[in-house]
Amino acid sequence: MSGDLIECESGLLPIGSAVLCLDLVEAVFQQALATRSLFKRREVLLPDYEPDCILHRDEELRAFAQILAPALRGDRILNAMLFGLPGTGKTVVARYVLRRFASVARAQDRSVRVLYVNCRVEGSEYKVLVAMCRGLGVDVPSTGLAKAELYARLFRAVDARGGAVIAVLDEVDAVYRPGESQLLYLLTRMNESTRRGKLSLTIISNSVTFKELMDARERSALFEEEILFHPYTFEQLYDILKHRAELAFRESVVPEETLRYCAAIAAKEHGDARRALHLLRVAGELADRAGAPQVTPQHVDAAIAAVDRQVVRSALASLPIHAKLVLLAVARLCYQRGSDPTSGEVFAYYARLCRERGLRPRNERTFRSIVANLDLYGLVTARLESRGRYGRTRRIHALVTPEEVEAALCSER
DNA sequence: CTTCCACCGGAAGTACCGGTAA
DNA sequence: TTACCGGTACTTCCGGTGGAAG
Numbered sequence: 001m002s003g004d005l006i007e008c009e010s011g012l013l014p015i016g017s018a019v020l021c022l023d024l025v026e027a028v029f030q031q032a033l034a035t036r037s038l039f040k041r042r043e044v045l046l047p048d049y050e051p052d053c054i055l056h057r058d059e060e061l062r063a064f065a066q067i068l069a070p071a072l073r074g075d076r077i078l079n080a081m082l083f084g085l086p087g088t089g090k091t092v093v094a095r096y097v098l099r100r101f102a103s104v105a106r107a108q109d110r111s112v113r114v115l116y117v118n119c120r121v122e123g124s125e126y127k128v129l130v131a132m133c134r135g136l137g138v139d140v141p142s143t144g145l146a147k148a149e150l151y152a153r154l155f156r157a158v159d160a161r162g163g164a165v166i167a168v169l170d171e172v173d174a175v176y177r178p179g180e181s182q183l184l185y186l187l188t189r190m191n192e193s194t195r196r197g198k199l200s201l202t203i204i205s206n207s208v209t210f211k212e213l214m215d216a217r218e219r220s221a222l223f224e225e226e227i228l229f230h231p232y233t234f235e236q237l238y239d240i241l242k243h244r245a246e247l248a249f250r251e252s253v254v255p256e257e258t259l260r261y262c263a264a265i266a267a268k269e270h271g272d273a274r275r276a277l278h279l280l281r282v283a284g285e286l287a288d289r290a291g292a293p294q295v296t297p298q299h300v301d302a303a304i305a306a307v308d309r310q311v312v313r314s315a316l317a318s319l320p321i322h323a324k325l326v327l328l329a330v331a332r333l334c335y336q337r338g339s340d341p342t343s344g345e346v347f348a349y350y351a352r353l354c355r356e357r358g359l360r361p362r363n364e365r366t367f368r369s370i371v372a373n374l375d376l377y378g379l380v381t382a383r384l385e386s387r388g389r390y391g392r393t394r395r396i397h398a399l400v401t402p403e404e405v406e407a408a409l410c411s412e413r
Numbered sequence: 414c415t416t417c418c419a420c421c422g423g424a425a426g427t428a429c430c431g432g433t434a435a
Numbered sequence: 436t437t438a439c440c441g442g443t444a445c446t447t448c449c450g451g452t453g454g455a456a457g
Contacts, residue, residue, distance in 0.1 A: 145433065362444090386453040386454055387419085389455045391417085393419060
């Protein structure tokens, strides 16, 4: 190796394009040094930040604290359900109350163990059980065991340590389909077979349909308490943004109108505080990079576009190869003729694309599932249409350009 | 009124993968 | 080594179905 770049620090001249390159990078660093960031504590706006004070959720905080409180006296606590739309404060309330609960319990020397598991992060029922076991200090293999064995080990762990275990399963709808799995049933019935230890369960769900899907008998038998989280109103979102902005940004870099604008956008989208904070953060980053003195509503508009683009790009990138090819077929057909192709036409085109690449096309049924998934991800819209004598089909419309799909396809290999 | 097209989408089964236990 | 585990991707099979044409 030549080591030109390292040597240049000690006085030797770098060769050729390295000079240019060095100046370019140097300029970025120098600018960063010369201008002050608009941020004071950027992490305050990140989704996993746990605030010290939670605004506009007094009812919910009190209700959840009341559910947990009996455990401090050694009594059994009731199983609970927290539900509401995304960004309505469920997770933040639950984690806050759990944190405070744990510290009080520790001070009182109570033998209470708190487990918090995010089911979406874990990804499957099996992995949720693994996380629970490990949370209780039992090492279990991350795969390979029968579920029944895992339940048995969890039972034993709860019983062996005695006292109460409070388990909170966040985003439970990610791994639990009512009727398909016995997860919640088995966990809530665990107390009947343990003698010393007691397990209490709190589940958190984003999905409103989840509650309806779970049949009423099951629900009332398993969960004695329910807390509903309503969407934040415009005023509440504004307060939250104002509070966080004061912590996150230097003084007077975020004008009132920017906060109001962010709040208004999030209020329109079912009062999602997470979305509002995300927009504010990205707007701040864009303003920072542009060297602007303030974060303006124009930066928020740019943030919306940037976030949307990013969502599309990462959704595209994570698609399996056949989904990308189906999407490319839809995008090309839409683009070429300016109208939406039918399901049959797209399948024929997709099959051709596969053969061109030496791939075996998936069959028609799988193809329909792929289209249904693309629809779910918001990359296409597929509406059912009846053409009478000429049958029924789906009209599939691409929401991305052929170029975007081709770019994603290129990175495939 | 019936027929019949061009699909739809649920159910069940198969194959495979990365892993464990004995 | 063998038998088995859960999860995922895919296939096979097949009973629907809205509405223009006849």
